[in-house]
Amino acid sequence: MRLGAACAALLTAAWCATAARSQGVQAAQQASLPPLKIVGDAIADSLTGHQGDPARGRAIVLNRQVGLCLLCHSGPFPEERFQGNMAPDLKGAGARWSEGELRLRMVDARRLNPQTIMPPYYVVDGMNRVAPAFRGKPILTAEQIEDVVAFLTTLRD
Numbered sequence: 795m796r797l798g799a800a801c802a803a804l805l806t807a808a809w810c811a812t813a814a815r816s817q818g819v820q821a822a823q824q825a826s827l828p829p830l831k832i833v834g835d836a837i838a839d840s841l842t843g844h845q846g847d848p849a850r851g852r853a854i855v856l857n858r859q860v861g862l863c864l865l866c867h868s869g870p871f872p873e874e875r876f877q878g879n880m881a882p883d884l885k886g887a888g889a890r891w892s893e894g895e896l897r898l899r900m901v902d903a904r905r906l907n908p909q910t911i912m913p914p915y916y917v918v919d920g921m922n923r924v925a926p927a928f929r930g931k932p933i934l935t936a937e938q939i940e941d942v943v944a945f946l947t948t949l950r951d
C-alpha cells in the first residue's frame with residue numbers, strides 16, 4: 795500500500811509525519827553521490843572499483859562539450875588548434891601527480907584550492923548557477939572521471 799493511502803486509512807498523524815520524513819531522507823541520499831574517501835590530497839580508490847579507459851579519457855579531455863578542459867588547459871594534443879592558457883599545461887601531469895592526486899583534482903579541485911576556477915567535476919552540492927541540465931548530477935559520471943584519470947596518468951613526459 796502506498797504511504798499516503800496507509801496514512802489516510804489507519805495511522806496516526808505523528809507516525810505519518812515521521813515516515814514521510816524518512817522517505818524524504820532516502821530520496822535525498824539517492825540524489826547525492828556516495829561518500830568520498832579523501833586521504834591527504836588524494837582519493838586512492840577508483841570511484842567505480844575498476845580502471846578507466848585512457849582512450850575514452852583522452853576523448854573527454856579534448857571534447858569541447860563534455861570536459862571543456864581545453865578552455866583553460868593546454869596539453870600534448872597536436873591536433874587541437876585552440877587551447878587554453880589559464881591553467882597549467884597538462885603535459886607531464888601524470889609524472890607530477892599520483893593517480894589518487896589526479897582523481898581528487900578531477901572530483902573537486904576546490905578541496906585543494908578554494909579559489910580555483912577549475913570546475914568540480916564530481917559533486918552535486920555547493921555549486922552556484924548550475925544549468926538545469928546539470929542540477930542534481932555531477933558534470934562527469936564516475937566512469938568518465940576514471941577514464942580521464944586513466945588518461946592523465948599516461949601524460950608522463
Ligand code: HEC
Pocket residue numbers: 854855861862863864865866867880881882883884886887890896899903907910911912913915942946
Ligand atoms: C575553468 C578552467 C578550468 C577547466 C575547465 C579545467 N581546469 Fe584543470 N585546472 C585549472 C586551474 C586554474 C588549475 C591550477 C590549479 C588550481 O588553480 O586549482 C588546474 C589544475 C589541473 C590539474 C593539475 C595540473 C598540474 O599539473 O598542476 C589537472 C591534472 C587538471 N587541472 C585537469 C583538468 C581536466 C582533465 C579538465 C577537464 C575535464 C580540467 N582540468 C578542466 C583550471 C581548469
